[in-house]
Amino acid sequence: MCGVVSKKVLKTGGGRIKSYMGKVLRVELSSGKVVEEKTKEEWLNKYYGQKGLGFRYLLEDIDPTIDPLSAENEIIFTPGVFAGTIISSGGKLAITSKSPATGTITDGSVGGSIGAEVKYAGYDAIIIKGKAEHLVYLYITPNKTEIRDAEFLRGKGTHQTDFILKKKLKDEEVKIISIGPAGENLVKIACMTSELYRQQGRGGIAAVMGSKNLKAIAIKGWKDVTVSNISSFLRAVGEINKKHLLTPDNSWTDYDGTLVFGDFMNDGGILPTRNFQAGVSPTYKRLHSEMVDKRKKGNKACFGCALGCGNYIQIDNIDLEGPEYETLNMVGGNCEILDLKTIVQFNKACDDLGLDTISTGNIVAYIMEMRERGIHDFGISFGDVENYLKLPEKIAYRKGIGNELAEGVRFLSEKYGGKEFAMHVKGLEVPSYDPRGSWGMGLAYATSDRGACHMRAFPITEEVIEKTVDPFTFEGKAKLVIDGQHYNTAKFSIGICDFWALDLNLLARLLNMATGSNTTEEDMAKGGERIWNLGRIFNVMAGFRRKDDTLPERFFSEPLPEGPAKGKVLPKKEFEKTLSEYYQLRGWDEEGVPSKERLQEIEVDKEVIEKFERYLSKG
């Protein structure tokens, strides 16, 4: 059928609020029950879609103290408000759950086509709970959702899963998101993959899928997504694209993609090298974006996005969309692996097996340094290509040393020692930016809702890239980080990709154009704060407090040996003072607990405030 619906007449789907679909799909895997319910429309004006809506449903549905790998945990798939429309970069799908890596709330988003497909299937959210008796996959269409046997996919990589399921369903255009063996084996750094190279990377949500015996979700939709006034919408989006999207500022997506960050980070002295022992790499040019460009065969976009930031490359017989900046450095220079082909092989193996490349690279570098320091010998040193290439499979199938590596650097450091250079926050491995040369980034890592994450606030823009702010001071950083967190939270809840740096005014305008609402720039910032507080409420209820909002000791006590940040550490006293300032500005107490007054002020809904009050009164 080639994706074209044949003789059957299509009826318009859609909720009462334009660009939403009006329905939520709930799947309870223990009982096999599938129900549709109306989307809680009163939440949409407060929490929008994607991250915000996912957070609100999770907070409603689960007790934050549960074991993330128990049947009670949920996985919530929420597309952005613009998914399925012609707004570029708006097609991402958030996946929210309680993270088995950190125990915090976590959300990660995946690009490709699956976000729009959820909308075309008729849903604002897909919520999965329970545990199937054996391995299953979901087949979701607007007519029906079926829980189907997936034992034939056990142990298969995400790439084979994609190919096999499409053949089985006799549909090349069905959209699939799946877990690899890493997720099946409850690896804490397991990620989910769609269309081979689009990953929901961080926080181990794929292990939650694995714990539910859910191998994959296949979605086929054909419902309409509608907007408030389509002809003026098209005209306006066309103009916005010319003026704000397809501009020289965004042309990096055409050429280098995320690899453009490499130069900035090395020049700024914050490119993690040898497990964060250095911030500049003498051999950095060997993994320069130019090396990747030489192998490039073309660009690949997510559905509905004009930017097309993905680099499709071929190197000898291996093809790959990637490597992204984070991968290239975390599994490359940070492990002293300097051969592009080796990195591409490793990257592809991780994508297929379902492993987060950031955490994997961080863990591998950690055990390399453990050996160097004589703390524990996992049999691999910096630069050891042969043993390095064996690791993804060992981790994903929990073979040999892989069984322990699968638990992450926090576990390893607690068992063997070396906590001071175990590079994680709250159990999530630090990505490819060293905060000793970007102090604001240190505060951003420490206060992020899901542990060390570069996508909650990114003060590196001001501190290192644009150089408009002194990177070696905490002065003004609490506010910078808070503003960044609100900006990203609003953006990732309405649903615009990280790679379109539009301002909140334009974000509000797009939202109004799509839904017909009267949202202002101020509403957006407030919305970002509201959703940020939902995350904090969840985490406080899960037991997180000030002591957890910290950084690996290396950042506080080991000066960087060379480069622009030579001799720098984050001064701990000042860090603590800034953390207090951060809490005060947020209206949180000294332990980081949000106050009722501020929650009311930012219009968190009554039910959440009452739930939180009940929790606090129990002590």
Place this chain on the structure above:
Amino acid sequence: MKLVLEPEKCIGCKLCELACSAKNESVFNPRKARLKIINRYIEAGREVKGKFCTLCKKCLEVCPTEAITFNGKWLTVDDELCSGCGECVDACPEGIIFLNDEDKAAICSLCEGTPYCVEWCPKKCLKLEVEE
């Protein structure tokens, strides 16, 4: 005149499909687009191709009510005459004809010479080829 795709420049964004359904059906829905872009990863690597109206006129030939006409440049469906029988849907070798919400044949008319899909292609790899 006809649509042509330069596959090596196509990024697979499908904005052309979205533009088509928006202009002709007033909704966003790639299944209601009158063209189809395939840009996906397969076991052998990457597959990129476009399915457009080639003006083969098989739809016109099978139409029992003569609702489909060709003016020498593009096809037109007369909704008054279209009975919604779907013969053209089955006859289209590209698989890009469908019946719309009003049960009428939705066939690419090249937007009467200025295709909206071409206007939205960010990489200018979808083009209207005009024969001299």
